Amino acid sequence: MAHPSRQLKGPATSVTQHPDTIFLNADILTMDPVRPHAQALAVRGRRIQHLGDRQEVLALRGATTEVVDLGGQTLLPGFVEAHGHPTIMALALAPPALDVRPFTEPTGDGVLRRIRRAVRVAPHEPVAAYGIDLLLQRDLPLLDRVLLDELAPHAPLVVFSNSGHAAYANTAALRTAGITRHTPDPAGSRFIRDQHGEPTGEAHEAGAVEALMWTVAGDKLEPHTLRSSLEWAYAQHASAGITTATDMATPPHLLAALTAAAERPHVPLRVRSYLIGTPELAADPGSLFGADPGAERLFAVSGVKLWADGTPWQGSIATSFPFQDNEATLRIGMNHCTHGPMNYTPDQLADLAAAFLSRGISVACHVHGDVTFDAVLEAYTRVARTDPDLLRRLRPRMEHCGAVTPPQFRRAAELGATVSLFMDHVRWWGDVLADDLFGPRTAETWMAARSAWDAGHRLSLHNDGACSPTDPLSSIATALTRRAHPSGRVHGTDERLTIDQALRTVTANPAWQLSLENDIGSLRPGMQADLTLLDRDPRTADPDRFLDQVSVTGTWLGGRPTWTA
Structure with missing residues (x-):
């Protein structure tokens, strides 16, 4: 693998403001339709000063200009994670977290072994295990407070689903959270109860899950620990070529920590938060919101997140077509x-x-089901009736959009709303959709990226933070092939994107969705020098071997290197 080589070059030219850095010997894909390609790029401060061919850019160099030879690799705008969860990654996955997601612990037996080991090491300390998946870890027994009390009799234990839409607590955690038969369900969520009204330990959706999360967050919220955990999460993004990420569902009490993280030297990630959109926040938003200060600021609040429905993996999305009635759907609690x-x-x-x-x-x-999508469209339509231009100014979003149809995508585009798709649903759960939940026809149109693109959307793709490995290249690969892992089966050839389209879904398009298109997402003079270096031109890779043939070798945020292979 080639690596950038650095050397200082001179002598100075007569130009009064010389670039700090010049990048040479690269195939530069700018995502700018006016100039799609360049050979060299000059950076001054945090911004791009000039793009052009090798000689015209080299002519700008001064005595202290650093020249970086990229060895024939391919340079793109920094990737933008349209729907990320850096804070959840920090709280749930940063070492020494108990990461039991199916990507790291494929069997239920392995999940239980790791939980028992964690409790044995610290029997009187709270334990959080993140990432079970009842459909991918088929040998994992169904969790309730009885089993969790057996695993951890003395201290709070909470096991979170990989989707983030469910959590399972033992008696100690319920007691610590103050959850009893008399506890009301938070808006838009619920505590599951037995026939006597007693909580079973299972919680569904954001408000209820969050109530259990704080019982085991413990030391993770201590300032020093939270700072180091955020640094770990940000570094994970930088290593994937990401320079900007949303934080979808930021609790307001973590805003101070995110603001402080953005002010530390050498921070590798720009973050835009969407706060948890509760009725209480709607009634009194205070001073938490304002115009985005622009990409020079590495942290700002962009809006709020709502959850219109849940996840197919818990049977909690509203669709016009049925879930199948089988062992898999009984396992996720649908009960026929x-x-x-x-x-x-x-x-x-x-x-x-x-x-x-x-x-x-x-x-x-957040919306998956087509029935739910209609409800979201109607909600946005009601607002548009009072101010027809409001939606085009605010660019409200629909997140994930698993079962959305072409007419629905068209209606959303006409309203001025925009969509972001969780493309790797097809990679990790394509076979589950086809075989267990809905049937092959639904799997073929799940995450219908081509339909969204053809409807006129500036479509973005995302990995949803901890819910799948944070990797824009994986989103691109799945959009190109729609192959499921590990079977290799293809679900929906008609919904594939081209490589040029897929590259825009992780660069220019999500930048536009954040209203930062004049600062990030493409490479042209005056833009932030957010850069991602790939070891080869992704347009020449075999789509079926894309992840074997293409990798990130370097990341720069505002011209400053944040990661190198």
């Missing part, structure tokens, strides 16, 4: 019910969305 719920009634959702949008606060709405 072939249709899932929404988290709100349509009127509740519309009122909540309008409360934020009418104040000029952008909304990102």
Whole structure:
């Protein structure tokens, strides 16, 4: 693998402001339709000073200009993670976290072994295990407070689903959280109860899951630990070529920590937060929101996140077509019910969305089911009736969009809303969708990227933080092939993207969704020098071997190196 070589070059030219750095000997893919390609790029301060051929850019160099020879590799704008969770990664996955996701612990037996080992080491300390998946870890027994009390009799134990939409607590955790039969369900979420009304330890959706999370967060919230955990999470993004990430679902009490992280020297990531959109926040948003200060600021709040429905892996999305009634759907708790719920009634959702949008606060709405998507569209439509241009100004989003149809994508685009798809659903769960939950026809149109693109959306793709490995190259590869892992089966050839389209979904398009298109997402003079270096031109790779043939070898944030292979 080639690596950048560095050397100082001179003599100075007559130009009064020489670049700090010149990047040479690269195939530069700019994502700028005016000038799609360049051979060299000059950076002064944090911004791009000039792009052009080798000689014209070299002519700008001064005595102290650093020249970086990229060895024929390919330079692109820094990747933008459209729907990320750096804080969840910090709290749930940063070492020494108990990461039991199916990507790291493929069997249920392995999950239980690791939990027992963690409890044995510290029997009186809270334990959090993140990432079980009942559909990928088929030998994992169903969790309830009885089993979890057996695993951890003395201290809180909470096991979180990989989707983040469910959590399972023992008696000690319920007691610490103050959850009893009399505890009301938080808005848009619920505590599962037995026939006597007692909580079983299972919680569904954001508010209920968060109530359990704080019982085991413990030392993770100590300033020093939180700082180092965020540094770890940010470094994971930089190593994947990501220079900007959203933090979808930031608790307001963590804003100070995120602000402080952005002010530390050598921070490798720009973050834009979407706060948890509760009715309480809608009633009193205070001074948490304002115009984005621009990409020079490495942290800002961009809007709020709402959850209109849940996840197919818990049977909690509202679809016009049925879930299958089989062993898999019984395992995720559907109990012969072939249709899932929404988290709100349509009127509740519309009122909540309008409360934020009418104040000029952008909304990102989690939605999978086509029935739920109609409810989100209606909520946005109600707002548009009072101010037809409001949605185009605020660019409200729909997140994930698993079961969305082409007419729905078209209607969303006409309204001025925008969509971001969790493309790696097809990679990791494509076979589950086809064989266990819905059937092959639904799997073929799940995450219908081509339909969204053809409907006129500036489509972005994302990895959803901890829910799948943070890797934009994986999103690109899945968009190109729609192959499931590990079977290699293809689900939906008609919904594949071209490589040029896929590259835009992780660069220019998510930058536009964040209203930062004049600062990041493409390479042209005046833009932030956010750069991702790949070891080869991704347009020449074999789509079926994309992840074997293409890798990130360097990342720069505002012209400053943040990671190198």
